[in-house]
Amino acid sequence: MSPVLPPARPTLTWAGLVTGARWMVPLILPVSIFGLAVGAVAAQKGLTLVELSLMNALVYAGASQLVALGLWPEQWNGAALTAIALVTLTVNARLLLMSAAFRPWFGPANPVIAYGALLTLTDANYIAGQRYYAEGGRDLGMFIGAGLLLWVVWIVAPIPGYLAGRLIQDSRAFGVDLVMPIYFSAMVARLWQGRNDSLGWLVAGLVGLAVQRWQGGTVHVVVGSLAGMIVVALLTPATKEEAGR
Amino acid sequence: MIVDASLWTLLAILAMTAVTVFVRMFGFFLMGFMPVGPRLEAGFRSLPGAVAAATFTPLVVQDGPSALIAILVAVGMARAGRSDLLALCVALGLAIAIRQAGF
Numbered sequence: 001m002s003p004v005l006p007p008a009r010p011t012l013t014w015a016g017l018v019t020g021a022r023w024m025v026p027l028i029l030p031v032s033i034f035g036l037a038v039g040a041v042a043a044q045k046g047l048t049l050v051e052l053s054l055m056n057a058l059v060y061a062g063a064s065q066l067v068a069l070g071l072w073p074e075q076w077n078g079a080a081l082t083a084i085a086l087v088t089l090t091v092n093a094r095l096l097l098m099s100a101a102f103r104p105w106f107g108p109a110n111p112v113i114a115y116g117a118l119l120t121l122t123d124a125n126y127i128a129g130q131r132y133y134a135e136g137g138r139d140l141g142m143f144i145g146a147g148l149l150l151w152v153v154w155i156v157a158p159i160p161g162y163l164a165g166r167l168i169q170d171s172r173a174f175g176v177d178l179v180m181p182i183y184f185s186a187m188v189a190r191l192w193q194g195r196n197d198s199l200g201w202l203v204a205g206l207v208g209l210a211v212q213r214w215q216g217g218t219v220h221v222v223v224g225s226l227a228g229m230i231v232v233a234l235l236t237p238a239t240k241e242e243a244g245r
Numbered sequence: 246m247i248v249d250a251s252l253w254t255l256l257a258i259l260a261m262t263a264v265t266v267f268v269r270m271f272g273f274f275l276m277g278f279m280p281v282g283p284r285l286e287a288g289f290r291s292l293p294g295a296v297a298a299a300t301f302t303p304l305v306v307q308d309g310p311s312a313l314i315a316i317l318v319a320v321g322m323a324r325a326g327r328s329d330l331l332a333l334c335v336a337l338g339l340a341i342a343i344r345q346a347g348f
Contacts, residue, residue, distance in 0.1 A: 058261075089268065092264065179337065183333050191290065191293055204295035208298060209302045209303050221300050227299075237284075
């Protein structure tokens, strides 16, 4: 039995920031298109440009913004405010699982840097970051650089959509709703590592579908992905010795 | 008119920000109290795919052939080593064509 080495303290370099930003270059266009859609919806819901930009800069979670804006009330009160917060929490609950997944990588780092980096957490730098980590990368700059580049895109891109108002009249005919699903699927396809993943992802899909049919809303994302993750964890040998390699 | 901001809207944006920052940090925080073994690490590694499956299966069932074919083409191209952007362009083009054809 070989001794277990303490985890290496991750670095944070300028080169890492540039690497992370480069990972996100193919995403600039799809994220911009998604941003245009959010800007257009915000215009329809009567937000001012300052309000929209503030939301993009502070919330920086496109799917939740789109869903929340879809439910944006005309008359505000405490209940409406709570409902918007709960909807945002539900759509973004997957970020909780994603942030947990960065413990092995960010754990040994300075907590201020680790938590600061997590402020930029989105689906995109989560997936890219996990791939980078799986390939042996440990530079925190990669994650932060990826997050910051898309953050800037996310602040800028919705503005023309807002100004054009109803620029995208029929978003379905132009496949705007499929941009994120297609891109996300292509990225995760590269993370597939064998039968365990196939089984886990199948379970996640079926549980997600069942819960969505039963509950509606967005909670199926959390329940389904947790179910898939548990299946993969249980199929994995508990110790390295058991795995026998 | 497009530069001012109402108090309620600001409050809503701040509430959305608070819950989002919370989920961004809390999972990482919690894991500080749990040892990460090979099982948990394998689970986390597979999580992106599980998120995709749980999110997109209902979408595909609801939306029909355009979404299904687009996602399958994108996955196939990614597995074949094509760039993510190329996979996106081809798959999205196909989906738009299918939808314009009336499906």
